[in-house]
Amino acid sequence: MELLNVQHLRTHFRSAEGAVRAVEDVSFRLETGKTLAIVGESGSGKSVTSLSIMGLLDKKTARNSGSITFGGRNLLTLSEREMRKIRGNEIGMVFQEPMTSLNPVLSVGRQIGETLRLHQGLSRQAARTRAIDLLRLVDIPAPERRIDEYPHQLSGGMRQRVMIAIALACEPKLLIADEPTTALDVTVQAQVLDLMRDLQKRTGTAIILITHDLGVVADIADRVIVMYAGRTVEEAATADLYARPMHPYTKGLLATIPRLGSSLLPGEPARLEEIPGQVPSLRKPIHGCAFAGRCKFSVDLCRSKAPVLERKSEGHSVACHLADNGVSA
């Protein structure tokens, strides 16, 4: 069942030095119970896309076009009041930095309970009982005790679990997780990812995972969108993307990541593959393909005409003029 349909989403910011074209034409669909990962580096527009869905961009400095259809309504046309009813209720959110997204002067129980009382009209006592259940759900030991503690008394991993508990409090249909494990240590990261996967199985929530970490994506996502400079460059099922990446940028990304086990290869360590150059500025309009300047396959066409996202095989789309010519050199 289709839960979310984003069509031709664009987001621009106003700044003193002119417009910042943060997102240029992103489209995707998400089905109930599935996990979609949006992957990209800083400036790719992945976080802005998620903020647009949640309606968290400042209307004064940011402007959207396109449509975001969720539950039959276009979220971009809703008022702040209507968005508030959806946010935290039908769409839950988890951010990168659990310390700054939790209120330091409220106990954990209060923060979970507040969401429940606001959106579901539970009584104080009922909210508390449910909050303890939620803490148990996210594997926090001794939830009866933890519920009265404050964020600073919890470790980073615990705080992120609390954030997930808050996000899941109202059993949202969609959970947006923006770099949920980036600030965590690898051992804790693995725990949190396991938890998210487990919870999804139990609650059937769809997840949008925003991350730069292709390792995390491989672990948890069903489908992947690769973004570059505000554009979707490739979209595919996870296994397909890793096995047959088509866009030179996706290929480059996968090749640059060092993998465990390199020490078992004979000889001295080789150089890592690198993508030369820098991400282009979003302040200037980009003509042609945004990746052309860093792409070793680029031809004149790439610099003059922007490629569109085209379906190349079942469930696998790529925005590259040369994808058919097998740039898989």
Added chain:
Amino acid sequence: MDTPTQALPPLPDLFPPQPRRGKVRRLIVQHPSIVIGGSLLVLIILLAIFANWLGTVDPYKIAPAKRNRLPSMDFWFGTDTLGRDIYSRVLYGGRVSLFVGVSVAFLATVLGLVTGLIAGAYRRLDAIIMRLMDGLMSIPPILLAIALVAAIGGSVLNVILAITMAEFPRMSRIVRGVVLSVREQPFIDGAIAAGSTMPKIIIRHILPNIMGPIIVQATYICSAAMITEAALSFIGAGTPPSIPSWGGIMNEGRMLWQIKPYIILFPAVFLSVTVLAVNLLGDGLRDALDPRSATRL
């Protein structure tokens, strides 16, 4: 899940391109309080500097025949109980207020910088300097100034020294605070690793990065000093009554304020507008210099 897409025409910007404004227009739009506060202040400073050529008469000239005149074409702001022209006295009095304000701001900044930088940079002296500042700050500034003026006599210079003593601990605290936060920045560690000594680090790396908050605080000290100066003059503990100053004029009009309110009104308005202008300027600078609120994105 694929989206059918056709070749799209070049996409227009969602924000209409902003008209290319000149530097001045941009400043007005982005920081109106700097422009308003700044121009008001410049106007008042010009009035004080060019008082001689602005239709004033000798502000000291006593004319018993023309006592207590209402504002008129001859005497724009009226005359006081000794027949002196209030307009002239207010303009010349502005010199004292502005001089005191600017001098105190300057001296307090210098003293605050020296003590604050030392306290922030050298841990061992921190506690000593800050307890000293706490001590100075625990005395209400006006009382400290009264005591100092009483002890060393009332001249403009002494008033400046007195108010500076009362105001600079605040600056010192702020400097120390920002120094401590800048010190935590890795580029300071980088400078230490690069072999720089503490004095060099203070001058090259810390000072340029703390000027914003210091300039802003200096404007607040400037306006506070003008108010304190007026208050001191008003209670007769400030500049000698022979020199016209806004506080002094108000003091002289104090007895008659119910019958001749204009004597007290005009210097009061000038004082308020000047303080407002300085504060507006300070607020605007704070917004403009604070990297967090800057219009970047």
Added chain:
Amino acid sequence: MTTCAPLLELRNLQKHYFLRPNLLGKPTATVHALDDVNLTLSAGETLSIVGESGCGKSTLGKTVVRLHQPTDGQILLDGRRVDQIGGAELKAFRARVQVVFQDPYSSLNPRIRVRDTLSEPLHNFGLAKDAAAVTQRVEELLDMVGLPRDAAGRYPHEFSGGQRQRIAIARALSPRPDLIVCDEAVSALDVSVKAQIVNLLGDIQKKTGLAMLFISHDLAIVEHLTHRVAVMYLGRVVEVGNRREIFGNALHPYTRALISAVPQPDPMNKTRRKLLTGDVPSPIAPPPGCRFNTRCPFATDLCRAEVPVLRAVGGTHQIACHYDNLVEAAA
């Protein structure tokens, strides 16, 4: 790798932070950031320090470059103690041991041009006789880190994160050091830029023969570029070995868990797991005995009572565990 005396040697290095002094100024809590750390690093070699946040790896780096003063123990450079030196000796030491920090945004003074950032060490250490020599060295450094020469006249904010990190590396290279401490130097960078910087560091090491102390939580990158690895947990070194010994045959249960938790960019390979439960305990009150015992699935009474010391287990491999191979033994 050379066979002569080590370039850097740490002997029983200890760093404690004292917290919350009471009214009399006596600390009421002690953070055990580093306890009894013994490590050596040869010239031209890369030693990586890995571990989770709070394990003391960053403190170790800052202590080695003398930004922090060790509480106890010795730091030796070329066999001479450097943990107590000051003045001219310290200056000479700083010229030989440089550092690159994690955050390329806050590690460069925003108000100083690149040229001045790079020439600061030259002036401080008296390494350039005149302005022409400074200019020449600055250009050499920019070439070395792959930045255009006109970068010298610009300010840090005109550069991207990766370029800034190149500037920071150039600053560290400026006095021709023998050792560079890289404190999470590539962690904050984007994936595609990270590879560029890792390669750059490798190239520079090959060209100049300097030694690197590479502090990182990213095990895949460490495995790629290091010669030797030291794994730290709660202020103690739990395992040391060369690259193959650690990544091919880790013996300490913590090292095993750490390696298995690394996310792999391969959706077919879901063998990572072997999850550690819980979080790192507070370094204010580290557990008695082996500090890992609260999270170790194989911990015994011995582990809870006695602190294991680092001991050789063949080759250059050392572990701080009471058992030779606890993971296999338990399996």
